[in-house]
Amino acid sequence: DAGVIQSPRHEVTEMGQEVTLRCKPISGHDYLFWYRQTMMRGLELLIYFNNNVPIDDSGMPEDRFSAKMPNASFSTLKIQPSEPRDSAVYFCASSPIGSGDKETQYFGPGTRLLVL
């Protein structure tokens, strides 16, 4: 299994531009999570999906952020317009939870975003 795949790995953009981050979860996993990590705030959960349906988006910082999961093998996180304070590493993770009590999340390599 290739694991969780994210693209791009690095993104540099200018303030005001639209940014789209992509994620391919591990096949068969029911849950998909988007996180943001910064030195100041640590690892924050932005949104998560169960069977392609958004369950909790309370962590999305503001309306400039949106996430979609059109099918079980693909999700996007979009920032429009981007701002310098959005600079962070964005992780996608997937999990096979839903069939038991234990939960293990498998993380992708992350997308390092820099907004100038």
Add this chain to the structure above:
Amino acid sequence: LAKTTQPISMDSYEGQEVNITCSHNNIATNDYITWYQQFPSQGPRFIIQGYKTKVTNEVASLFIPADRKSSTLSLPRVSLSDTAVYYCLGGSGNTPLVFGKGTRLSVIA
């Protein structure tokens, strides 16, 4: 979700055993305790998970006392490659895990 408290940082010499303790006073009956490890420029990686008593795998051991209000991750004979941030989380399969700031372990030669 269980709120967890762990030390911000720890230092250790190579070859020593490292124990990182995490407090989770309000852990729910059906919550598991899970530990993740994160290296620089990588996503967190699952290390070990337990409910009570002791769990051991090829990487670490996890000790959870009977009251389950705390847990201790034990790393035997650490090496430089164990330098990472370690996260303690509490939760069940019905809710997503919430990561705190973790414990930054620095292993010194």
